[in-house]
Amino acid sequence: MRTKMLTSLPVVMRTTLELTDPLFARLKARAASERLTLKQLLRSYVEQGLNATTAGSGSQRSERTLPRVEGPLAISGEHLSNAALFDLLDT
Numbered sequence: 001m002r003t004k005m006l007t008s009l010p011v012v013m014r015t016t017l018e019l020t021d022p023l024f025a026r027l028k029a030r031a032a033s034e035r036l037t038l039k040q041l042l043r044s045y046v047e048q049g050l051n052a053t054t055a056g057s058g059s060q061r062s063e064r065t066l067p068r069v070e071g072p073l074a075i076s077g078e079h080l081s082n083a084a085l086f087d088l089l090d091t
Contacts, residue, residue, distance in 0.1 A: 025080040
């Protein structure tokens with residue numbers, strides 16, 4: 001009996017991240033400003049992190065290779081809760 005291989009379907013792994021509200025707010029704001037979904041932004045960051053160093057090189061990334069947000073956020077700190085961010089995205 002032959003087993004048919006399904007090679008055209010991508011293999012996807014789901015996971016759960018525990019993020020603080022301020023970090024989640026920064027991620028949501030960055031994703032919105034770049035017109036990306038949170039999933040797309042996080043996947044991009046993971047790929048950048050994995051590509052930053054080669055395995056076995058022993059070198060660490062410098063702070064300069066990390067994404068940066070310059071200046072203050074366009075919204076005040078009181079609007080950084082999850083509920084407030086969702087309200088901002090709906091307007």
